[in-house]
Amino acid sequence: MNKFYTFIFLLFAIPAISWGQNDTLYLNNGDMIVGDLKAMDRGVLTIEPTYSDSDFKITWEDIVEMKAVQRYLITLTDGQRINGAFRSAGEGKIFLDNEDGEDLTVDQNEIVNIKSIDNSFLSRLSADIDFGISLTKANNQRQLNGNLRMGYLEDRWSADLYYNTLITKQDDVSDIQRNDGGIGFRYFLPRDWNLGADLAFLSNTEQSLDLRTTGKIGLGKFIERTNSLYWNVTGGVAFTGETYAPVFDPEDGTTITAPSRTSLEGFVGTELNLYDIGDLNLLTTVVLYPTIISDDSVEPGRIRSDFRFDAKYDDFIIDDLYIRAGFTLNYDNRPVEAGKEVDYIFTTGFGWSW
Structure with a gap:
């Protein structure tokens, strides 16, 4: 019986864990999108939802809350270039988890470029x-x-x-x-x-x-x-x-x-x-x-x-x-x-x- 309950737990826990590793966006119209955040450039963010193979493009200013758990190269208006993840930290604020130095919180409009980065040549x-x-x-x-x-x-x-x-x-x-x-x-x-x-x-x-x-x-x-x-x-x-x-x-x-x-x-x-x-x-x-x-x-x-x-x-x-x-x-x-x-x-x- 214990093995049966363990199996049931894993059956529901594994998808939940996978879901938790996805990036999440909340839009100003109340919609929520969960998926793979690929990039943000020229004021447009690109994400591939979990339920689709097609990319969605969303205006950066239409996003009111976000959480991105992958590794990104993030560029700010003052020229700083930061490697790490990021998430919302209050209205109009973004917390940057800087893997190369001190973490910081910035205004959302201070972020001008985001690119999902891994060690592969093609991702860059x-x-x-x-x-x-x-x-x-x-x-x-x-x-x-x-x-x-x-x-x-x-x-x-x-x-x-x-x-x-x-x-x-x-x-x-x-x-x-x-x-x-x-x-x-x-x-x-x-x-x-x-x-x-x-x-x-x-x-x-x-x-x-x-x-x-x-x-x-x-x-x-x-x-x-x-x-x-x-x-x-x-x-x-x-x-x-x-x-x-x-x-x-x-x-x-x-x-x-x-x-x-x-x-x-x-x-x-x-x-x-x-x-x-x-x-x-x-x-x-x-x-x-x-x-x-x-x-x-x-x-x-x-x-x-x-x-x-x-x-x-x-x-x-x-x-x-x-x-x-x-x-x-x-x-x-x-x-x-x-x-x-x-x-x-x-x-x-x-x-x-x-």
Whole structure:
């Protein structure tokens, strides 16, 4: 008989214990959700309920009480990065169980990012990929564009990789191509400062660029970071090397190739991301590169600039599917003879986030 009662106890106790290990949310409409809290970013929390394989997305400000028992990397508005669990500690207050130091209690709106972290590589990886295509009967024009971005997050540093391509073909006209990509590294310092190192590549037909390689190292600071926006500024030095594509001169039938360039540049930039607009995400980046030291092939007073604007609409039709429209502009006030001062592109595409 004792074995029978033990069996009955375990039958009910084991599910109760499992239930107790789940994360719990209470919403301002009275609903309660129990499940696996995955992340909170840009003011939206993602949780997989115990009764569904599909993720739920909930606005951070709609949560009035919560308890999360897993291990998370939690980022605050002042730049602090904390590892541990968290739970509500009164109205609008969150207690952070800091496994690396002193526990603390903060306002709910001071938490700007939460990511479920374990020791696996995939739990720290994120990716966006999208494609777009257009066809025009006139001149049989075809255009293809693709964009890839990947990121990896550790407790004190992050790395990212990106690649963008545009190819345009049409009858009786030379192909137009543009490719840019790069890798970047960020080490997070106290009070929202960060050290950065980047290596970027660019080639485009309009400016006769066969390849521009830019290595940058600098210091950045988040001026503002909330659940509706972030604004970051950076500055430092960059080393740039450029080679140019040969250009055919129809007047004398010869092919001319501009001499390669090398230069040491300063750079100053800013990035603004607005995301408290429903499912719409707006990103603007501007970077200026004044030349400091250059070889004889670069005229004095050279200034380059890169501008980027992206509008991304998340969860289009289904979760993780998005629509993106982007505008990119590159300016050089001292281009080579065969190149243009300005190159810009506008692209659209459908993509998937992971």
